Amino acid sequence: MDFLSKKRVKNNGHAAQYYVEDSHPPIISKEEFAAVQLEFERRTNLRGYSKTGKSKFTSDYAFSGKLFCGNCGSKFRRTKWGRGKNQQILWICINHQITGACDMKSVKEKALEQAFLRVMNRLIGSKGALLSERDGNDVGQSANEDVECEWVWRDRKREEFKAYLSTQGSLLDKFDEDLFQRLIEKVKIQSMVEAVFVFRAGNEVREIL
């Protein structure tokens, strides 16, 4: 149909050609592409932990790869102790578990979660002072690009941390895996009753387990 003349025109191949060109939408639209990109970022930044503490997107737990032995430097691994109702989730120095060469005792997952919660609530509680504090930005010149990148990265993390604190209106009432992942670079386990939380922003906070 020719819509200008409202006359049926002989199909000389033009209509068919038009149809082919116009009915091939891109496999995904720009908007869909942007949405997919956002989803990738979301999964990277926010790992979507389920109630069991296990990530929905990876095989990791919140503490996976984050705990280090203050005694020997080894990473910690997750392990279960006991059965049924009395079962406890523990994190244990891999060196201790495999070789016995390190005498670090295991720590309870619940104790680590509660310790992080207390640390965060202390920080949120004193955020007024923290936010008005001037950054000790004595970066200076450096010949080493890696060190400079590290500074830039820390600066950005410090800004993110401050942004988080300034928008966090109330104290936290439960452990938040995503927040832990976002803010914490690592946790040094000093003993079965003491840990040091190392923030990506650069600050370190000691806490009793």
Ligand SMILES: [Zn+2]
């Ligand atoms: Zn160890």
